[in-house]
Amino acid sequence: MKPNIVFAFADDWGRYASAYRPYEEANSLNQLIDTPHFDRVAREGVLFKNAAVPAPSCTPCRSSVLSGQYFWQTGMGAILQGAEWDETIPTYPLELEKAGYHIGYTYKVWSPGKAINAPYGADRTRYEPAGTNYSRFSHWVTDNADELGVEGAKQALYDETRQNFDAFLEARPAEQPFCYWWGPTNTHRTWERGSGKALWDLEPDDLQGHLPDFLPDVHDVREDVADYLGECLAVDAGLGVILARLEAIGELDNTLVVVSGDHGIPGFPRAKCNLYDIGCEVALAARWPGRIPAGRAVDDAVNLMDLAPTFLEAAAVDIPDSMTGRSLLPVLESTESGLVDEQRTFVVLGRERHVAAAREGFLPYPQRAIRTKDFLYIYNFAPDRWPAGNPGGLDDPTVTAPSFAELCNDTFAVYPDMDAGPTKAWIIHHRAEEAVQPLFELGFGKRPQEELFDLRVDPHYMHNVAQDSKYSDTRRQLHEQLMHVLREQNDPRLVESDCRFEREPYISAPQNNL
DSSP: OOEEEEEEEETTTSSGGGGGGSSSOOOGGGGGGGOOOHHHHTTSEEEEEEOOOSSHHHHHHHHHHHSSSSSSSSGGGSSSSBBBBOSSOOOOHHHHHHOOEEEEEEEOOSSBBSTTTTTGGGGGBBTTTTOOOOEEEEEHHHHHHHOHHHHHHHHHHHHHHHHHHHHHHTOOOOHHHHHHHHEEOOTSOOOOOTHHHEEEHOOGGGTTTOOOOTTTTHHHHHHHHHHHHHHHHHHHHHHHHHHHHHHHHTTTEEEEEEEESSSSOSSTTTTTTSSSHHHHHEEEEEEEETSSSSSSSEEEEEEEGGGGHHHHHHHHHOOTOOSOOOOHHHHHHHOOBBOOOOOOEEEEEOOOOGGGGSSSSOOOOOEEEESSSSEEHHHEEESSSOTTOTTTTTTTTTTTOOOOHHHHHHSSSOOSOOSSHHHHHHHHHHHTTTTTTTHHHHHOOOOEEEEEEETTTTTTTTOOOOOOGGHHHHHHHHHHHHHHHHHHHHHHHHHOOOGGGTTTTTSSGGGGGO
């Protein structure tokens, strides 16, 4: 019997789940939250401790996940604003549909870009009869709490998720295997300020001492992180609705359930849109009774582009030659914990253009990186450009910044490759202070061509040792290893003398902000 496949894939959800507590420092943020439904998937299946996205930006990451390729192999799908989907590229959901699967999705699959959600069948396979309010979770609950109460408003959104999923199930021909994508976007900014405490009892000051070293440990930032963690809890609650519905119809144990996110936390320095761990590390767990031995945690370095061939192999569908990702099925079906596949010791990451107008000429900030167990090596192809986008004069500490409110709400005010929010606003407004200036420079300043971090002694990647002679052999080896993969996988940055990412249409102004 062919398995059903359910993929819960949340926007901007990094590695925030309580299942990771045993493997992290005592002051990690995961010590402060409970995600029982993700934890159930991990407990009854396998938890991946070292999963990363191919690119820490929505559209290119999703292009990779759907096509099973490195993002730079997906044509105009390799950028965010201005992306266009190449329909000649095979994607796992459409391959499953051709093989007889009933496919469908709710909320976000692939966007921004043209055509929205095209790699999953666009509007033809969308199931949202109950609405899309879940993607405004904290705003919607706050707006409706007076009438429904907080828990009643939450329940209304859980009902929306169930009803949308039910519509998909009701459209399924009898006995046909199905493939469903649940893609909530509530973890993407903006979210209701103060909602972490108001809706989830996450007291901001309980986060004191739990923030990474590159963030100011002040109330405004702690509240911002607490609000984000509340949205992560909402994702977990929605996952619980999906699991309960599968169980109720007797399909849970014949379903491969996979849960993850498309990159790290938005609107924070060194996070989303950056190749540091907080931008690229994501939660990943899979459950499939009878095929995935339960209760394991694996150390294998996994790139999410490996999911497409995994889904196809699980369904006994031929994997297209275009898919350069490697199926995870041998890792899933192993009885081992720790490092299962000795070849999975590193991942390669990258970035091109995020916000179109972040720099003059609509230019990208091109980066590639290799992450191993102990090291993160980043190669910046254009170190003269601003990684977070043009500063609008704010690289001069005497220039007056836009208002706090504007920086909280207008991503394009300054540094547009970082989402607007209270943390961005606070750091910019306090950037001239002695204690904040180094953090501001780490998050917003220009970067050297090479960055190397020894994660054994510097887990928050604060100290670049690329020019330290003690690490010269490591830097050289990682550089060569990274460049070998890029050449082997035909990265335009290495194999094209006139790199496509530096010319039209890749640097054109997008239409309608797509």
